Structure formats: structure tokens, C-alpha cells
Amino acid sequence: MTPQAAVEKLQAKFGDALGAPVEFRGEISVGVAREQILAVCRFAHAECGFDMLTDLSGVDNFGDDPRYGVVYHLYSIADRCAVRLKVAISEDDLTVDSVESVWKTADWHEREAFDMFGIRFRNHPNLKRILMWDGYPYFPLRKDFPLAGLPTDLPETAVDADTVRTSPMLGGPFVAPAASRSSIRREPRQVDTPAENLERLNNPTKQEQV
């Protein structure tokens, strides 16, 4: 299937949800209505043979309305053909459906677009920052973010008492005198450790106490 044929097939199925295809340097780009992107991707994946999502990228068209965009580069390994889908997203409602359920590779790409532009992907399994640290307050690839950066507080830690039981600090992390507490007492445990073990953590036996 050529890119033109694929676009025609998509247009026949989705009609007005697709904009007019634009060709530049032999590449075809099609605008897609924001609400329809997941359906279009699912159809393109299942029916048009686009088994690979080469790239997914956020774009900030500062000054335009709608301001943001997400660009999908679809590729078919069997047909060796590529199509670019573009979704425009307005500043007021920075959300778009995640396509992670169609292509697993979209997971990190969408996290990056969220990290850099603040675009929220609905139903993404793990939408958190990927390149910047958790708790970073800005979206650096936005056009109104200065190149030199902005001062921020120190990074917040990725783990806290809710997720991990941190090790007791006997002079330092993972440092304990030989033959002191057992490893159960010294090392971090996940919270979903079975209840009876938690019991033992909190009420160590005589042998386990220092």
C-alpha cells in the first residue's frame, strides 16, 4: 500500500476527522481531529498495515491557535511506507488519547512529550516525567521557557515512605556492623510484603535485635 492509498483508505473510513493531506519532499502529512486519533491509529494499525510507530513528538507552535501539536510517524515494515499524522491541541485542554494500547513503543515517547510540553495522554499506564526528575515544575521545550533554564528547588526523591521502607541508617545506607540485625531489618522492603513478615519487621525476635 502506498502512502496515498493508505491516506485515502483512512479518509474513506473517517471522513471529516481527517484534514487535507499535505505533501512536502515526498512525505505525506495528515491532520487528525483530536478526539479521533486513537480510533484512526487503531484502524491504521489493524487495517492499513502500519505496524510500527517510528516516532511520536510534541510540537509547540507558540502564537498559533491551537498552540500545541502531537506528531505521529507511522510506518509499515511490509510496505515500506510512512505516513505522518498530526493532532492539534489547544492550550485550554492539553489532553489527547494515548496510543500506547496500539503500539507499546508510544509509552516512552508520550512520557517524553508530557515531560517536555506538558501534554497529558489520557489512559497512559504510567504518565510521569522521564528525562527531567519527578517534581520538576516546568516544561522545558515550551517556547516560553528560556534556554538558560529557570531556578528550581532541589529534586524531590523518587521514593518515599509510602512506596518503600527505607533502610535504617546505621552510620550510612546499607551499613551495619557484622552479625548485627538480619537483612530483614536492614534492607528496604516493598510495602506489599506479606503481613506476617511486616509483623516481624516491627516486632523483631530476640535474635534479630541488635
Place this chain on the structure above:
Amino acid sequence: MATHHEMSVIDSASRAQQAFEEEVHGEKMIINMGPQHPSTHGVFRMVLEMDGEEIIQCWPEIGYLHRGDEKIAENMTYTQFIPYTDRLDYLAPLANNVAYAYAVEKLMGIDVPERCKYIRVICAELARISSHLLGIGAMSMDLGAMTVFLYAFQQREKIYDLCELICGARFTTSYTRIGGLANDIPADFLPMLKAFLRDLPATIDEVDKLLTRNKIFVERNKDIAVLSKADAINYGATGPILRASGVEWDVRKAHPYSGYEWFTFDIPTGTVGDCMDRYLVRMEEMRQSIHILNQAVAQIPDGPVNAPEAKVLLPDKTAVLTKMEELIHHFINVTQGVNAPVGEIYFSAENPKGELGFYIVSKGGGVPHRLKIRAPSFVNLQLVSKLCKGHMMSDTVAILGSLDFVMGECDR
């Protein structure tokens, strides 16, 4: 009268079983691996949830090397960004230079002369050999085979000598320009390359003898982290990882650029998709690269290396000093950059690690509006959490080695 006592003494196996049921079973431990672990080849961190020696879950953490290359690119001209591409996949800077130059040339609609294409193919293939040598060397060293690493580095040193000869730098080459090259190759480059190509196959054969049938190496890699064809495509894997899973896809064949259609070479593919296959694919790719390089050395035509019609390159120095137009041209190119048309392009090249793509949005002028780097390591590294699941802790070393990623490119 004999007295009779009932005694029950459990043996050590039962004791161990009892201890296992009481203590170990069902208890999970969180282990942090990296960002300074040697097998993570850079600053890459994994949080592993372990049940004994078995990995139940793996959460990769990246971003330690994030320098904001894409933001920087939006604030400088196309030519000024070339040195930044050296620092993407810093084990194969020449290949990045080539990919970036073709991307911008596609945006501008420039076709470079044949000699330039040949030189760029030589650059890209040298970079591939260099990267694969390091990939295999580091992978085997992580698995305990030190010798291969040293053999590989001996040859990589020669590749660095070649880099130095063509552009003066060993690591940060910045050799290409938009519309051509920084300079033509010097006269003694091709003889030196020929000598290198004579020596290299012996080293590859030696590595082959040391590893391919080495019992320890095979045991550590065979059937470890099997990646199916469908998963490889769905996860967007490219390069040797995709091919090891049995997908015969290579940008050089699928969408030939830089005149790759003039060369004959094969695409090696694997059958299983395990760590061993990924290693074998890389080994064969090096041999194919040597084959391409031999053809390039034999066929390289004479002629100019820079696109003549394009006003994208800096003019000759004597012309700048003697002609008004050339002086203005030089001034405009340096201060404002090359004027690009309005539009957007995506160009990808087959880099050693996979498909390196550049998505450039231009709104005219000499500066890109958006330059997205589709880094193969970023995409391939996503597989880690899938591949590690269910394997032993010590297998992560083999898995990371076989994925062969570079954090400079992953974090950008």
C-alpha cells in the same frame, strides 16, 4: 526392659525447605542497579524487584545525561548544531554527522555530489564497525571475557586514527556540513583505510573464535531475553535488535540514502531473537561493513565534495577576501544561518544502534522551529523492562550488553 523414645530429627534439606517457606517465599526485595553500575554503560539506572535471584519487575530510569539538545537546536542555526550531533551516539559520531547532514539537506532540497556520498558511506560504515566492536567488546567484558575488549580496542584505535586524518579530531568529528563536507579526504586516507581493511577481518575472526563457540559465553546468552518478531516491531525496536528477531529491515535497503543502492551487501537476521542472535547479527554486520568499505574504496569517484549550486556552504576564503558578493554571502550564512523553506521533514539513517531519525519543522529562516531526534537507544531501551522479567539478576548484564545502547543518545 527396653525403653523406647520417639525422636524426630529433620534433615538439612527439610530445614532449608522450612526456612524457605517461612522466610524467603513471598518476600520481595527492591534492588537498585546503577546509575554507576559498569554494565549500564553510562548513567542508566534500573530498579529491580527481586524474588530471590529472579527479577519480577524492572523499572528503568533514564534522564541522567539529559542536556536538552532539542532545546539547544531551536536556538541556533542548522550548521551550528552539527557539533551537538557528535555527542548523541558518541561511539559513532561520524554516523550521526552523516544522518544530520542528510536530514537538513532533505529539508533544503540539496543533492550532494557522488564523491561526497561515497565519503559519507565510508564514514558511516567506519562508525558502524567502531560501535559494534565496542558493543561486542563491552558485552563480553561484562560477561567475563576481558581479551575481546582489548582486541576490539586495538582496532578502534585505528579507526580513531582514520577519523583524525580526515577531520583532525578523534572523537568529536563534526565532519559533515550542510551540502557537503568540512574538507575532502586527504591523499593518504585511502591507503591507510585499505591497510586497516586488510587487518580487520583477522581480528573479527579472532573474536569469533574466542566467543561464538565459547561454552560460557553461549550459556550466558543462548535463549536469554528472547524477543519475538511481533514484539520487536510493536516496541519500535530497530537496528541489530530488530534484525536479530528475524525482521529483515534496514534503512539502507528499505530507503537507500547516500547511494547505498550502489553497493552490494546482505542484511543478517537472527532466528530466535535472544542475546546470542543479537551478538551474531552485530558480528556479521561488521563483515558486511568491511564488504561495503572495500567496494567504496575501489569505486570512489573523483570530483567535488560540496554541492556547487547551493549557497549553504561558506565560500572559499580567497573569494571572501576579494569579492563583495561572497563576503555578504559569508556574513549572512554565519550570522543568520542558511535560509530553509517552510515545511517539515523526517529523515532517518541506519546508525549502528538502529534508526536515527531527525524530524525537523521549519518555519523558514536559519533556525529550526522544532528538531526532534528519534534516538534508537531511547526506543530500544524501553525493551529492558520487558526482557528482564523472569530472568536472573546476572542475566541483566547480558541483556544490557546485547541491547547495546548509549545514554548520550538516549537522554539527549
